[in-house]
């Protein structure tokens with residue numbers, strides 16, 4: 174986990190690229206009907222209704238194009254700044270309004286819960302997107318183990334605060350540590366993952382090692398990295414981006430092509446590695462699984 178990511182990549186580049194090509198072939202075969210069963214997230218309907226293949230973004234891109242403000246606001250610089258970041262040992266505190274609060278190591282979480290692969294689209298509010306084979310398990314398994322009390326309505330998440338290694342945290346403009354939150358039913362949705370790996374390997378540090386949250390129907394900033402605290406709370410928690418720019422970044426931040434509270438449109442996106450732009454889908458294409466969570470809500474007001 175603590176190797177230099179560049180060394181890791183050089184050592185493993187051949188098998189990983191072969192792995193990627195094989196997976197790409199399988200996924201494209203599925204789209205073209207060679208295989209009857211389409212992977213759950215393998216195909217995105219386009220605006221015209223024609224399926225578009227969701228080819229997984231190469232590992233090299235996922236590892237070298239990162240938003241991780243604790244290190245830098247320069248996406249290309251993050252991978253070079255994480256080498257001294259110590260992610261072992263790592264402890265996560267799970268508490269607040271729960272029956273069995275616990276302080277547990279990342280290793281214990283990883284060995285207790287079975288991680289499986291989930292290929293999800295991730296859409297950043299900046300207008301780019303990637304497709305990532307995450308290894309993780311539904312967060313609801315951990316929440317069930319701690320027993321969330323009925324008075325809890327939200328789950329709050331906190332990233333590590335360690336400015337000696339996370340050098341971006343020395344910038345006093347930002348409200349460190351990075352925090353995020355979900356409504357309890359969103360946190361309990363099967364799509365919401367606690368992730369410990371991608372492409373079958375432990376999570377690279379720049380992608381949120383050792384544990385991060387992934388919420389695929391929301392803009393990427395809700396998928397908080399390198400978490401040390403999970404708390405069940407009664408009131409909607411303050412979040413990093415909502416604190417900095419509440420008009421741009423609402424608490425819900427569901428992917429929505431029709432609602433642009435940012436100065437730029439959210440109607441289309443650039444899939445990294447593709448030319449041109451593709452239409453952005455409501456709930457990032459996961460409406461079947463999550464639209465019912467927002468029944469009766471005005472998504473323009475509750476952005």
Ligand code: MTE
Nearest residue numbers: 239240241242297332351380393394396398
């Ligand atoms: N989590 C923390 N702690 N700090 C961050 O700066 N950036 C967010 C999110 N989680 C961020 C974070 C944003 S804006 C995005 S788009 C995704 O992480 C990017 O994840 P990736 O670098 O693994 O693609």
